[in-house]
Each structure stands twice: as structure tokens, then as C-alpha cells.
Amino acid sequence: MQNSVSRANLQRVLAPKSVAVVGASASPDKAGYQALAALERFGGDIYPVNPKADQILGHKAYASLQAIGKPVDLVILAVPAAACVQAMREAIACKCGGGLIVSGGFAESGEEGAAIQRQLGELCQASGFRLLGPNTAGFVNMNISLSATFVAGREHLTKGNVAVVAQSSGINFTITFLIARYGLGVSCAIGVGNAIDVDVSDILEFLAEDPGTDAIALHLEAIPTGRRLHDTLRKVTPKKPVVAMVVGRQDIGEFAQSHTGNLVGSYELKVNALRQAGAVVVGSTDEVAAAVRVLSLQRMPPKANPGVGVLTGQGGAGLIMLDWLKEANVSVPEFGPATASKISALLPPMTYLKNPVDTARPGPTFPQVLTTIGADKDIDVVIVYALHEPATLLPETFFADVKKAMGKPLLFGTGGPESELRPTIAKMRGDGLFVAESPEKLAQAAIVLVQDSVAQWKLAQPAAPVAIQKAPRTKGGIDEDASKALLNAIGIATPQRFACSTREEALAAFRQLPKPVVAKILTNEIAHKTEAGGVHLKLADEAAFLKAIDALDRIPLKGQRRYLVEAMAAPGLELIVGVLRDASFGPTIMVGMGGTTAEAIKDTATRMGPVTLAEAHEMLNSLRAGALLDGWRGSPKVSRDALATAIVRLSHVLVDQPDIKELEINPLRVYPDGVLALDALIV
Helix, strand or coil: CCCHHHHHHHHHHHCCCEEEEECCCCCCCCHHHHHHHCCCCCCCEEEEECCCCCEECCEECECCHHHHCCCCCEEEECCCHHHHHHHHHHHHHCCCCEEEECCCCCHHHCHHHHHHHHHHHHHHHHHCCEEECCCCCEEEEHHHCEEEECCCCHHHCCEEEEEEEECCHHHHHHHHHHHHHCCCCEEEEEECCCCCCCCHHHHHHHHHCCCCCCEEEEEECCCCCHHHHHHHHHHHCCCCCEEEEECCCCCCCCCCCCCHHHHCCHHHHHHHHHHHCCCEEECCHHHHHHHHHHHHHCCCCCCCCCEEEEEECCHHHHHHHHHHHHHCCCECCCCCHHHHHHHHHHCCCCCECCCCEECCCCCCCHHHHHHHHHHCCCCCEEEEECCCCCCCCCHHHCHHHHHHHHCCCEEEECCCCHHHHHHHHHHHHHCCCEEECCHHHHHHHHHHHHHHHHHHHHHHCCCCCCCCCCCCCCCCCCCHHHHHHHHHHCCCCCCCEEEECCHHHHHHHHHHCCCCEEEEEECCCCCCCCCCCCEEEEECCHHHHHHHHHHHHCCCCCCCCEEEEEECCCCCEEEEEEEEEECCCEEEEEEEECCCCHHHHCCEEEEECCCCHHHHHHHHHHCCCHHHHHCCCCCCCCCHHHHHHHHHHHHCHHHHCCCCCEEEEEEEEEECCEEEECCEEEC
């Protein structure tokens, strides 16, 4: 429910001015005690609710929510699952904003708990009351010193500008404590638990408008409303960077009638949908904390291909950083003559000047070299690594001034005895500078800044126009001939063909078509006709053709037997392109190397649809076998533009055709001057 009442109530829940604890207790072993004790720093009104107590932990106790006499913003329900429905009804009657259920015993515990959970969801939907959880460890909002959680160690958290949102409450605080190790604080840390009402998208919308949050760390497991999450992130990420991790690398998509269902991996789809929405996606909680750390300090403007300048006091560190940057396809542009000349005048002979710049040990001109690199027009972020050598380099004395003068992100990495490094790192971090502990982490930080910049540049680009033609609506199961007719209608070419109901019609079609021809069984009963012996190629004379028809007649069918006779296509490169209606993300599109080995090779790219022309080209560029498109050992170069246009057109089919669950072209043959769909299947 996203009307004005529910939005206002969400604000009341996450940034409350008053909190009630239903089930408050004076017994330290009870959840009601822990929930109340956690509120000790909260500056708003606190109301313990317990009909058997007059006072708990120094606060006046109330027999019920109604007895408080005024609406409360946040109601913490520290009562068993079975008592939550009645407690929520009372909270709704008292016009409270929303609730937090810290207990378990709901859908995760069995059918009885699931029934209670459904009732709670129905109450929220009908009233606009917002519920966080159940089965959540709660949240903290350090902007208002609110700790609505019983997690140990919460008292050590400090206020900062990073927000953490997680589907798992445990991981919520895991990431929060990892961030704290970097000396950073958090604005909010929120675990959604079972998320029967307030979900990740709701919280992202709240954080987008939170003045205390500059960067967001996001943990995801199942994504039941992927399309909504994607749409929310597209609005949030231009305002504030989001770093996400997704659990489930080994998941695969729902098995479907065609290859497409097996090739659209759910993990890949989640990751690419998040990236399409502008998020930076990483693989672990450590990487989330590290990435959000650098993005909380600085963000690069959107750019198609930002350049990184590398300065190192040790050549080996430079090689490591260059290796990481290149592997991530990050540009490390060679300096132009003017920049190289200035750097050469500042360094002794035998140093490397092109980028990276290796000073062969920091010297007195190190600040000037750094300034020169930062002034280069092709450099958008500068990373510097140098071992801790106070006798030759004191970065804390000039890095902040250089960064300010550059007007560009400046990242520093160093190594040395911890006791000696501590004052330097503390001073630099206090000046708002990023300091990494190794060459690898320094390079990773630069990669994160670049990925965020490129993602935002892509979001801001207007879609290149592609003529999209809508086909007539399909109804019921349709065979290959009808599938190809739909492709023709949306602008994707297919071979010349005839659909035939009798052997006589098939023979007439053979005589009319240019030779050789292809003869296929035409039925919805067989998804993969080749494996069933339902495809016969290179039929050049009537004897061979009739022999093929005899073979097709031997294939057992329940329904009508028909034949598809079509002109044989010229040789070309074969791909598979398919669209699938995902239960969470809606229309999705996949492209990969085609033919009968598509499932075995699984060299595919997946995106949420519809895609733009730029996204279609990006999908092609990501294929491991993408070099085949540009000619390989004498084979002709095929038309990437024609292929990308076909991908865009196909990606619109599921939007325009609500009855279609899946459409696959396998193979889609690609030529120097266009594409041809040789086989098509619609589910």
C-alpha cells in the first residue's frame, strides 16, 4: 500500500518521535526487557505497555496502547506470534503509525505461523499501518539515537552517513559492524525480516530523502518484487550511490519448455537488473562495506569511460593495481606529451611516466607529480600507493590540499607497522580522505567509483530510436509458423515458407520454393524438433523430400499432423535469443551462442526488458564468444547493429503480448547484412 497515509506512517516508523513497547518486561531474559532497554538513548517519548506493571526501567507503564491516550509512532511488539494480531488491531484502532515485530514463529515456522502472518499483512493492507518484520532483529536510526533492536554491540555504533538495508537482520548488523571497522558510522541500519509489509523498496524510498544518508549498502536474498525494486533503484541511485550484494550464485531459472528457461539464471538476472538500475553489485559483505566506504566519501560525475591515474612509490604495487584495473575494464589512459613532459622534469631518469607513474621511491617532488597527474584532462580519479616512510613522504601534510585543488577523487593506499600507521590514517580519514590497506583494496575502490560513474552515465542516456512494430495479440498455443508470422510482424525476418496440412500440399510447396528446402514437423507437442527427428535439411530433389515426409509421418503425435516446408537459409553465425516472463522481474531477455549446444555452453547475457539499443550492444559485448561476431579466422563479420535491433524488438514482445510467457528464437542466424530467425517457439 503506497498511498499518502502509508508513506507518512512509514516515516513515523523509521524516524519516530514516540515508541511503545507492547510486552515490556522487567525481567532481563525477556525480549520486552531488551527492547525497552535498547531505547535508553532515544530522546523521544517511551511507553512500556504491560497491564501488570506500574513502572518498568524508570518509565511509567501502561495497561494498553489505548491507555496512553494519544497515537504512538512506533509500536514494538515483543509478544508471542499468536498475540500479535490482536495487538496490531489495537495499534491500528489507536491510530499508531506502525509496528516492529521482533519475535519469530510466523511463515518460517509452518502453516500456523503463516496463517498469522497473512492476517497481519491483510491488516496492513486495509489500514495503511506499516509493519517491519516479523522475524527481524529490528533497526537503528542514529540520526535520532534510536536503537529498536536487541543486537549485542549496538551501543558501540556511531552516527555516520552510510545506511544499511538487508533482508537478513543478522547480515544487516554484520555489514554495519564491518563498516564500523573502517571508522565509519551509520545513519540507519534496517533489517526487513519476513517483509510482509515494509520491504526493501519502501526503505530505499525513505533513505533517498533522508538528509543523514549519503550512501546505501544493500543485501538481498529472494527478490519477490524485482520489477518494483528495479524501478525504485532507478530513482534512488542518481541521488545516492547504492552498493548491493545478492545471495544465490548457484540458483538457476525455472525450467521451461524451451532452452530459455534454463539459460536465464536467477542470480545473473538479479545482478543485471540491479546494475541496469544504477547499483554497484559486489560479491560479499566485506566488499559491500569496502565499496560503500569509498562512495560515502566521494562520487564521480557520470561518464562513459572515466580514466584512472596511478601513482606509486613502489613498482610492484603499481603492477598489482594496473592488473586489477585492467581486469575490470577500467581505463588507465597513457598521459599525453604535455603531462608526461611535466612529470619527467620532476622525477629522476629510469622512472616510468606513462601511467602508472612509478617514482621508484617517494621523493620531495611527490606532491608536484601528484598534482600534475590530477590536472590531466583524461584523468577522473587518482590513486596513490606508497609504503609508510615518514623520512621521505608525509601524505597527511598535503593530500587534503591536493585533493581540494584537483576537484577530483583522490584515493591513498599504504602499508607499514600498524602502530606507526595509525596517526597518519586517523589524520587522513579525519580530513575525509580514503585510505586503503593494500594495493588491491586501493584498486578495488577506484573500480567502484568508476562503475558507479558509468552506471549513472548509462541511466542518463536517451534511448536511441528503434522502430517497434506491434503484432496482433496471440491467443492459445501457436506453432512455429504462427510464431514466425509474429516475428515478421515485429520486423524480424524469417525464411520463405509454407504451412501444409497434407503430403500433397507439402509436395506442392517443395516444387514452388528454391532448392534446397527444409521439411519440419509442425506441431505444438514437440518443443525441440531436431532431437525428435522432426527436422530434415538440404532436400534438393523430390525423392529426398518424400523420404523426409515419410520420416515425419512416423513421429507419434496426439493431435493434427502438419508440415512446415521452407527455403534453406545460407550459412551464417547462429545465436539464441529468448524472452521470458519472470515471476519477479517481469519481461526478461537473453542472448547467447545458439544451436543445439546452447544449454551446454551457457555463454549468455540476460537483462530485464525491454532493453535499449545500447543495452543490446552491451549484452553482445559481454559474451565470451563475442569475438565471433567480428569475424574469426576468415569468417565474415556479421552485423552487430542488425542483431542488436532484433534484440530490442524482441524485448518488447512480452510487454505488448500479455498472453505470451516465453518466446525463443533458436537459432537466429546472423549475416553481414541482417538476421534470419530459423526456428521460433512461443509458450
